[in-house]
Amino acid sequence: MIRSEEPEDLQAIHTVHVASFPTNAEAQLVDLLREADRLSVSLVAEADSLVVGHIAFSPVTVESGEVGAGLAPIAVIESYRKQGVAAELVRAGLQACRENGFGWxxxxxxxxxxxxxxxxxxxxxxxxxEYGGGVAFQVVELVEGSLPVGDGLVKYAPEFASLG
Known part of the structure; x- marks a missing residue:
C-alpha cells in the first residue's frame, strides 16, 4: 500500500533510508527537507503493517524562476526490493506531484x-x-507545455548541499 507519510512514520522513514544507503546522509536530508517545509510530496510503501519504502519530492527551480519537483531520495528495505515497490512509489509520487501542481x-x-x-x-x-549528473540527470513532463525547455541549470533545495 502506498500512502502519504504520517507523523508516526517519521522514525520508520529514517530507518528505511539508513538501512538503504552506506551513510545516513539521505535520512538526514529527508529530515532537513521536512524541517524546512520543503518536503512537497512524501510517500511511504507499507507491507505487513511496516513501512518498507519511502520516496521524497522537493521543489527545484530553473533560471527563469519556474518551479518543478526533484525526486530524491527513494529507498526500499532490502527484503522488499525487486518486487515493484520502488516503481509503485515513483508512479504514485509522480501522480501526487501532478495533483500538487507540479508540471515536471x-x-x-x-x-x-x-x-x-x-x-x-x-x-x-x-x-x-548542479552535480554533473550527465545522462543520469533526467526529467519527465507531467503537464503538457510546462517543461521549461532551454532554461539551463536546475537548482535543488539548499538542504541537498548537506549531502556533500
Whole structure:
C-alpha cells in the first residue's frame, strides 16, 4: 500500500533510508527537507503493517524562476526490493506531484530504470544539474507545455548541499 507519510512514520522513514544507503546522509536530508517545509510530496510503501519504502519530492527551480519537483531520495528495505515497490512509489509520487501542481519532475538516477517511468535525459531539453549528473540527470513532463525547455541549470533545495 502506498500512502502519504504520517507523523508516526517519521522514525520508520529514517530507518528505511539508513538501512538503504552506506551513510545516513539521505535520512538526514529527508529530515532537513521536512524541517524546512520543503518536503512537497512524501510517500511511504507499507507491507505487513511496516513501512518498507519511502520516496521524497522537493521543489527545484530553473533560471527563469519556474518551479518543478526533484525526486530524491527513494529507498526500499532490502527484503522488499525487486518486487515493484520502488516503481509503485515513483508512479504514485509522480501522480501526487501532478495533483500538487507540479508540471515536471527531475531525478538524478539510473537512466535505464527511470526511462521506464517516462523520464528522459534532461540535456535533450536544455536542462542541467548542479552535480554533473550527465545522462543520469533526467526529467519527465507531467503537464503538457510546462517543461521549461532551454532554461539551463536546475537548482535543488539548499538542504541537498548537506549531502556533500
Amino acid at each position: 519532475v527531475v531525478v538524478l538516477g539510473e537512466p535505464g530504470y527511470y526511462a521506464r517511468c517516462g523520464f528522459q535525459p534532461a540535456t535533450e531539453f536544455g536542462l542541467s544539474d
